[in-house]
Amino acid sequence: MAKYLYRLGHWSARNAKLVMLGGFAVLVAFALLALSLGPAFNDNTSIPGLKSQAAIDLLNKEFAGPKEDGGQTRLVIKAPEGQTLSSETSQAVIQKTLKEIVEDTQVKSVAGPYDNQSLNADKTIAYMDITYKIPAGEVTEASREHITAVAEGMRFSDWQAELTGSAYVQMKIMGPSEVIGVLIAFLVLSITFSSFLLGVLPIATAVIGLGIGLLGVMIGSNMLDIPSTSMALAAMLGLAVGIDYALFIVSRFRQQLAAGYSSRESIAIANATAGSSVVFAAITVIIGLAGLAVVNIPFLTAMGLAGAFCVLLAMLTSIILVPAVLSAVGSKVTASSGNKWLKTRKRMNANRNRLGHFVTSKPWTIVILGMILLGVIALPFSHLQLGSSDDGLKSTEKTERRAYDLLSEGYGEGFHSPLIVLAVAEGDGDFMTNVSSGLKNLEAIPNIGTVSPAIPGPSGEVALINIIPATGPHDKETTKLIDAIRDQAPDILEKNHVEFMVTGGTAVNLEISQNLSDALPKFCLIIVGLAFLLLMVVFRSLLVPVKAVLGFILSLAATFGFVVFVIQDGHLGSVFGFYGAGPVLNFLPIIVVGILFGLAMDYEVFLVSRMREEFKHTGDAKQAVLAGMGHSGGVVTAAGLIMISVFTGFMLAEDPIIKSMGFALAFGILFDAFVVRLLIVPAVMTLMGKSAWYLPKWLDRILPNLDIEGESVMKELERNAA
Structure with a gap:
C-alpha cells in the first residue's frame, strides 16, 4: 500500500x-x-419487530384519517396573573391572536384552545396548534419570525406565550x-x-x-x-x-x-x-x-x-x-x-x-x-x-423548554409521556363490555394518571384508549407502568377475550x-x-x-x-x-x-x-x-x-x-x-x-x-x- x-x-x-x-x-x-x-431526511426511528410498532400499524389501519403532511407549531399560553382563559378579555386576546397567526399565507389552519379543548383544569393554561401548508423542514424563517412576533405581542400584554413543535424548532x-x-x-x-x-x-x-x-x-x-x-x-x-x-x-x-x-x-x-x-x-x-x-x-x-x-x-x-x-x-x-x-x-x-x-x-x-x-x-x-x-433537557432560555415546562404545569408531567392502548377483540361476547371489564383490571396499577373512555374503531373489533401517566417520559415509573400493562395483558385476554397492545411515542422510545x-x-x-x-x-x-x-x-x-x-x-x-x-x-x-x-x-x-x-x-x-x-x-x-x-x-x-x-x-x-x-x-x-x-x-x-x-x-x- x-x-x-x-x-x-x-x-x-x-x-x-x-x-x-x-x-x-x-x-x-x-x-x-x-x-x-434538496434535503429529504426521514426522522422515523422505528425498529422492525417492535411490539409497539405492530400496534402503531394496526392503529393507522383502523383509525386512518386524512394524512397531514404539513409542519406544526404549538403556541402554549398562560393567562395573566388573576385571570382565566374563559373571561371575555382573554377570549378577545385569543381571537386577536388567531387572526394574526393566519396572516401568514403559509399557515393552513389553526386550532384555538376552545376548538381543541385544551384548557387545563383551572382554565389558566392552553395551547394553539398551527399547521402549515408545507412540511416542517420547509417552513421558512419568515414564518418562524412571524409566529415569534405573535408570541412576543402576547408577552407585552403580560401573557406567557411559548413556542414548540417540529416546524419551529430546527436542528442547527x-x-x-x-x-x-x-x-x-x-x-x-x-x-x-x-x-x-x-x-x-x-x-x-x-x-x-x-x-x-x-x-x-x-x-x-x-x-x-x-x-x-x-x-x-x-x-x-x-x-x-x-x-x-x-x-x-x-x-x-x-x-x-x-x-x-x-x-x-x-x-x-x-x-x-x-x-x-x-x-x-x-x-x-x-x-x-x-x-x-x-x-x-x-x-x-x-x-x-x-x-x-x-x-x-x-x-x-x-x-x-x-x-x-x-x-x-x-x-x-x-x-x-x-x-x-x-x-x-x-x-x-x-x-x-x-x-x-x-x-x-x-x-x-x-x-x-x-x-x-x-x-x-x-x-x-x-x-x-x-x-x-x-x-425538557434544554436551557430555560429557550422558548421550547419554557413551553415544555408550561405544559407540565398545566397538565402534569405525564402530558409528555402519553400512552395509547389498543384493545383488539379475541373472542365471544359484547366487545365494548369486554373492553370496559379489561380496563378495570388496570385500575390497581400505580402511576396511571387519567384514562380516557374507549373509542371503538369502524370495524367494531378494535378500540382506542388514551392513558396519561402520572410521571414524565424520563421517569423509571413510566417504564414500570408500560411493563405492568403488558404483564396484565395475558390475564385480560384470558378473562375478557380482549388483547391490550401498548404503543405511543413514549412506549416506542x-x-x-x-x-x-x-x-x-x-x-x-x-x-x-x-x-x-x-x-x-x-x-x-x-x-x-x-x-x-x-x-x-x-x-x-x-x-x-x-x-x-x-x-x-x-x-x-x-x-x-x-x-x-x-x-x-x-x-x-x-x-x-x-x-x-x-x-x-x-x-x-x-x-x-x-x-x-x-x-x-x-x-x-x-x-x-x-x-x-x-x-x-x-x-x-x-x-x-x-x-x-x-x-x-x-x-x-x-x-x-x-x-x-x-x-x-x-x-x-x-x-x-x-x-x-x-x-x-x-x-x-x-x-x-x-x-x-x-x-x-x-x-x-x-x-x-x-x-x-x-x-x-x-x-x-x-x-x-x-
Whole structure:
C-alpha cells in the first residue's frame, strides 16, 4: 500500500493545480446537485419487530384519517396573573391572536384552545396548534419570525406565550460554538508547526472534504431513509478526522524536509508513511461505523453509513488534495523554515522524552494509578439508563423548554409521556363490555394518571384508549407502568377475550432504548474482536493487540461512566451546559463505541508503530518505547487536542442530541489519548519488554503484511541513494 501512496503523492505534487481545481469542481458539482434535489431526511426511528410498532400499524389501519403532511407549531399560553382563559378579555386576546397567526399565507389552519379543548383544569393554561401548508423542514424563517412576533405581542400584554413543535424548532448542524472548536484547532496546529500557513492548511482541506461529504449525505437522503441527526454526527466526525489526517501527513512532510529531502520527495514520502497510517485509521473508523448495521436498527445503520462516508471523503482528501496543496506552498515552507523546524523538532522531542523517561522509569506506578483513575470514573456506568431526548433537557432560555415546562404545569408531567392502548377483540361476547371489564383490571396499577373512555374503531373489533401517566417520559415509573400493562395483558385476554397492545411515542422510545441496550454488548464484542485481529496484522504481535484492546475497553468504560455521572445523574451538569438530569441518549453508546474504536486504533498505530520500527533496528525494548514517545508523542498530543477542540465545539451546541454526542466524544478522546495511549500504553510496553513483540512463526507466515510504516518505500529510497 505504501508504494501506491508514494506514487499518488508524487502525482498529486506534480499536478497540484489540476488536483486542487478538480477538488473544487467536485465540491461545486455536489453543491449544485444537492441544491437541485434538496434535503429529504426521514426522522422515523422505528425498529422492525417492535411490539409497539405492530400496534402503531394496526392503529393507522383502523383509525386512518386524512394524512397531514404539513409542519406544526404549538403556541402554549398562560393567562395573566388573576385571570382565566374563559373571561371575555382573554377570549378577545385569543381571537386577536388567531387572526394574526393566519396572516401568514403559509399557515393552513389553526386550532384555538376552545376548538381543541385544551384548557387545563383551572382554565389558566392552553395551547394553539398551527399547521402549515408545507412540511416542517420547509417552513421558512419568515414564518418562524412571524409566529415569534405573535408570541412576543402576547408577552407585552403580560401573557406567557411559548413556542414548540417540529416546524419551529430546527436542528442547527453548525453554529458559532462549533466555529470556536475550529479556531482552537487552528491555534494548536499553528503552534505545532510554528507556522500560520501550515496551521490553516489542514483545516482548509478538511473543510473541503467535509463539504463534499455533507452534500453527499444530503443527496443520499433522497434515496435512503437518513435521519437529520446524521448530519450532525457526520459533521463533527468528518471535520475532526479530516484535520487530524492532514496533521499526520503535514507533520511527516516537515520531518522529511528537515532530513534534507526535496519538497516533492518529502510529500511523496509523507504520503507513503503517514498516509498509510491515515488509510488504516480511516478504514478502522469506517468499519466501526459501518458495523452499526449488525445491530439491525435502520436509523442507526443510516447514521453509521453517513458518518463513514464523510470519513472516507476525509481520507481521500488527505492523501490526494493535501499533497497538492503542500506542493503549492512547499517553496514557502522550505525557503524560511527548514532549519527552524529541525531545531523545533529537537526541542519538542527532548520535552516529550521527559514524559517518556518518566513513564519508563515508573511503569508500575503509572499503570496502577491510571487504571484506578479510569476505574473510579467508570463506576457510574453500572446504572446506565438509556432514553430519548426532548425539550425538557434544554436551557430555560429557550422558548421550547419554557413551553415544555408550561405544559407540565398545566397538565402534569405525564402530558409528555402519553400512552395509547389498543384493545383488539379475541373472542365471544359484547366487545365494548369486554373492553370496559379489561380496563378495570388496570385500575390497581400505580402511576396511571387519567384514562380516557374507549373509542371503538369502524370495524367494531378494535378500540382506542388514551392513558396519561402520572410521571414524565424520563421517569423509571413510566417504564414500570408500560411493563405492568403488558404483564396484565395475558390475564385480560384470558378473562375478557380482549388483547391490550401498548404503543405511543413514549412506549416506542422506551422499547427502542431497550433494544439498543441489548445490542450494545454484541456490538462491543464484534468491535473488540476486530480490533485484536487488525492490530495483530499491523504489529505482528499477540500481546500488543491484547494490551490495546484492554486499554480501549478501559477508556470506553470511563467515558460511559463520566457520561452517566454528568448527563444522567446530573452532577456538574451546569459546568458542561446540561440543564437537567435525564437518560443517556439511547443510540449514544453504540455510536461512541464505533467512533472511539477507530480513533483509539489510530493513536495506537501512530504511537506503537514507531516503537516497533525502533525495536526491529536495535532490539532494545525500553529504547523503542522512548523512541515512540519522542517521535510520535507530540503528534498524538496535537491530534488529541484537535479532536477534543472540535468535539467541544459541538458540545457547546444548543441541541441536546448534538451536545451529548460532542460531550461523550470529547471526554472519550481525553481518556483514551492522554491517559491510555500516552501513559498506560508506554508503561505496559516497558513492563512487557521484548515479549511484547512475540508472534509464533507459523502465524507470522500466514498474516498479510500491510506495511503501515512505509518501510518498503524507505528501504528502496536508501538503496537508490547508496
